[in-house]
Amino acid sequence: MSVLQDFPTCYVCRSIELEIINNEDFGPMTLCNECGYSWIATFEELATPLLITKAS
Numbered sequence: 001m002s003v004l005q006d007f008p009t010c011y012v013c014r015s016i017e018l019e020i021i022n023n024e025d026f027g028p029m030t031l032c033n034e035c036g037y038s039w040i041a042t043f044e045e046l047a048t049p050l051l052i053t054k055a056s
């Protein structure tokens with residue numbers, strides 16, 4: 001039986017302290033506030049009401 005995650009977690013430290021940032025080159029990215037790891041945001045992450053920060 002597969003377990004569906006209903007909230008995105010950090011791939012590295014499994015934290016849910018995630019933030020969406022808009023990167024000029026890569027577009028929306030998910031940033032972990034716990035370990036600082038970032039990756040290109042997935043649809044699921046974008047669909048989750050995470051804190052969204054506009055990078056300038």
Ligand SMILES: [Zn+2]
Pocket residue numbers: 010011012013014015032033034035036037
């Ligand atoms: Zn992390």
